[in-house]
Each structure stands twice: as structure tokens, then as C-alpha cells.
Amino acid sequence: MLTNLEHLGLAVQDLEAATALYTTLLGEPPYKREHVASEGVDTVFFKVGGSKIELLAGTTPESAITKYLAKKGEGIHHVAFEVADIRVTMARLREQGFVLLNKEPKRGADNKLVCFVHPKSAAGVLVELCQEIG
Numbered sequence: 717m718l719t720n721l722e723h724l725g726l727a728v729q730d731l732e733a734a735t736a737l738y739t740t741l742l743g744e745p746p747y748k749r750e751h752v753a754s755e756g757v758d759t760v761f762f763k764v765g766g767s768k769i770e771l772l773a774g775t776t777p778e779s780a781i782t783k784y785l786a787k788k789g790e791g792i793h794h795v796a797f798e799v800a801d802i803r804v805t806m807a808r809l810r811e812q813g814f815v816l817l818n819k820e821p822k823r824g825a826d827n828k829l830v831c832f833v834h835p836k837s838a839a840g841v842l843v844e845l846c847q848e849i850g
């Protein structure tokens with residue numbers, strides 16, 4: 717089951733400028749910054765109630781964020797849902813016809829195991845599943 721809107725991922729060109737902007741907008745500074753080498757991204761996280769905003773800037777030409785920014789520009793890149801058991805959820809979604817972009821869960825940011833669902837099988841939205849690493 718998907719239990720919570722874990723975060724919205726926003727693709728940004730200039731991470732420092734976007735961090736300053738969102739600090740002003742949300743009225744609170746970020747609680748975390750993290751480089752995720754496997755995704756070629758730098759991230760900045762803000763808490764918003766029970767959910768989060770994840771700012772993402774690409775750090776390599778191959779990064780999904782770098783490619784997205786080049787094609788579509790800044791904006792909402794993905795919607796992430798918390799799940800209790802990512803492997804069970806992946807098996808259920810696969811069986812129901814969703815196209816998963818990862819065979820196995822992989823390490824994401826902020827102490828999570830993650831898996832992505834292709835936007836073409838989710839009404840044009842890139843969906844991320846997240847399970848807290850215990």
C-alpha cells in the first residue's frame with residue numbers, strides 16, 4: 717500500500733538559487749543536503765507538514781535531471797510515495813501492468829530504498845516508491 721506523499725521532486729538549474737527561493741517561500745531552511753552519485757544529482761530537502769520538497773540539480777550529463785532540464789526546463793520532475801514494503805509493492809504494480817524502471821530497489825536519498833515507475837505507465841507522471849531503511 718502507498719501510505720503517504722513522501723516528497724515532490726523539483727528539477728532546478730541552480731541549486732543554491734532555488735534553495736534560497738524555497739527557504740523564503742516555505743519560511744524554513746532545508747533540513748538536509750545530499751549528493752547521490754548513483755543518480756548524478758545534488759539534493760536539498762525541506763519539510764512541509766508530513767511531506768517534503770526535494771530540490772534536484774544534475775551533476776553529470778547522463779543524469780535523468782540534466783536530461784530533463786535540457787528538454788523540459790525547471791519544474792515538478794516526480795511524485796514520491798512512501799510504501800511499507802517496497803518489494804511487495806513492486807510485485808503488485810508489476811502484476812497490474814505498471815512498467816518499473818528498476819528490477820530491484822536501489823539506494824536513494826534521505827535513507828530510503830527507492831524504485832521508479834515509468835511516466836508512460838502512470839498517466840505522464842514519473843512515480844517514485846520509497847521505503848525507509850530501518
Ligand SMILES: CC[C@@H](C(=O)O)C(=O)SCCNC(=O)CCNC(=O)[C@H](O)C(C)(C)COP(=O)(O)OP(=O)(O)OC[C@H]1O[C@@H](n2cnc3c(N)ncnc32)[C@H](O)[C@@H]1OP(=O)(O)O
Pocket residue numbers: 725752755757759770772780781783784787793794796817823824825826828830832834835836840841842844
Ligand atoms: C536522489 C535519489 C532519488 C530520491 O531518493 O528521491 C531521486 O529522486 S533521483 C531522481 C532522478 N532519477 C530518475 O529520475 C530515475 C528514473 N528516471 C529515468 O529512468 C528516466 O528519466 C526516464 C523516466 C526513463 C526517462 O528517460 P529517457 O527515456 O531517457 O528520457 P526521454 O527524455 O527520452 O523521455 C522519454 C519520455 O518520457 C517523458 N519523461 C521523461 N522524464 C519525465 C518525467 N520526469 N515526467 C514525465 N514524463 C517524463 C519524456 O517527455 C518522453 O516522452 P515523449 O516525448 O512523449 O516520448
Ligand SMILES: [Co+2]
Pocket residue numbers: 723725770794796844
Ligand atoms: Co525523489
